Amino acid sequence: MILIDGKKIAQDIRNELKMDIQKLKDEGKNVPGLVAILVGDDPASKIYVKSKGKACDEIGMRSKTEEIPASISEEELLNLIESYNNNTDYHGILVQLPLPEHIREDKVIEAISPRKDVDGFHPISVGKLVIGKDTFRSCTPAGIQELLIRYDIDTKGKHIVVLGRSNIVGKPIANIMLQKKEHANSIVTICHSAAPDVSYYTKQADILIAAMGVPEFVKSDMVKEGVVVIDVGINRVEDKSKPKGYRLVGDVAFEEVMQKASYITPVPGGVGPMTIAMLLKNTYEGYIKYGE
Numbered sequence: 281m282i283l284i285d286g287k288k289i290a291q292d293i294r295n296e297l298k299m300d301i302q303k304l305k306d307e308g309k310n311v312p313g314l315v316a317i318l319v320g321d322d323p324a325s326k327i328y329v330k331s332k333g334k335a336c337d338e339i340g341m342r343s344k345t346e347e348i349p350a351s352i353s354e355e356e357l358l359n360l361i362e363s364y365n366n367n368t369d370y371h372g373i374l375v376q377l378p379l380p381e382h383i384r385e386d387k388v389i390e391a392i393s394p395r396k397d398v399d400g401f402h403p404i405s406v407g408k409l410v411i412g413k414d415t416f417r418s419c420t421p422a423g424i425q426e427l428l429i430r431y432d433i434d435t436k437g438k439h440i441v442v443l444g445r446s447n448i449v450g451k452p453i454a455n456i457m458l459q460k461k462e463h464a465n466s467i468v469t470i471c472h473s474a475a476p477d478v479s480y481y482t483k484q485a486d487i488l489i490a491a492m493g494v495p496e497f498v499k500s501d502m503v504k505e506g507v508v509v510i511d512v513g514i515n516r517v518e519d520k521s522k523p524k525g526y527r528l529v530g531d532v533a534f535e536e537v538m539q540k541a542s543y544i545t546p547v548p549g550g551v552g553p554m555t556i557a558m559l560l561k562n563t564y565e566g567y568i569k570y571g572e
């Protein structure tokens with residue numbers, strides 16, 4: 281069994297970007313910039329956004345975090361986004377999800393210029409992904425594919441079973457791996473809560489991507505010997521023995537599934553750090569593509 285070290289691969293990617301950005305600086309050019317907009321005070325979102333800002337700083341990217349109270353109106357938020365659409369110092373705009381209930385997520389996503397849509401959530405980005413055109417690809421799915429690439433895991437003709445159909449992970453990863461392209465070209469099944477027997481599908485998986493947000497849902501009797509397991513779940517479960525009062529577990533019962541897997545990602549330290557690394561990569565690529 282090989283443990284997929286997302287933390288290390290993410291660090292590698294950040295180091296690569298740091299060198300790219302240093303080169304821009306040496307040439308006296310503007311650097312790429314990312315603005316992260318955090319609305320409200322969801323504790324997990326705060327952690328993620330803070331990590332994103334820190335990661336930007338580390339590689340010499342311009343970064344700004346807009347911490348906005350949950351009471352902001354939808355209109356004010358849309359205006360803020362529009363101001364960054366027109367701000368040439370920022371090449372990526374990220375609005376951390378979830379948003380407070382009175383703000384419509386689709387309106388917010390659609391307000392972001394597709395040229396700065398480093399999350400890949402805009403319908404234009406999603407549409408381009410589906411038809412196989414070059415576009416921003418959502419950070420978590422892009423990170424998953426990058427892990428498969430860097431661990432040299434063959435995907436052509438392999439059966440990938442995705443658990444979960446979210447717009448953030450399930451749907452985009454399925455579309456990425458379906459492409460008739462290198463490092464993809466897989467047979468893809470998307471499985472979700474309406475499946476009468478999830479095991480029927482998971483047992484067929486050469487590569488299993490668990491992204492439905494149910495703590496330790498995937499058990500060892502649900503997978504075949506040699507399966508590659510990518511665990512996207514980040515669930516907080518109460519644990520009084522920990523200083524924070526909780527611990528993080530994935531959607532996979534790691535200890536038991538590990539026994540049967542050929543490769544497996546841990547939680548934490550697997551897909552999570554890759555999400556952030558790919559966000560930086562998308563921002564850098566947006567800068568290269570759409571203006572310095």
Ligand code: L34
Pocket residue numbers: 327328331374375376377378399419420514528547548549550551552553555556
């Ligand atoms: N707009 N909203 C937008 N873009 C995103 O790409 C996200 N996501 C998801 C939630 N909302 C979003 C993230 O950033 C999930 N997510 C994310 C990012 C980073 C980490 C986890 C989720 C991460 O760094 N995870 C660490 C553990 C962090 C901890 O201690 O809680 C890990 O090692 O998995």
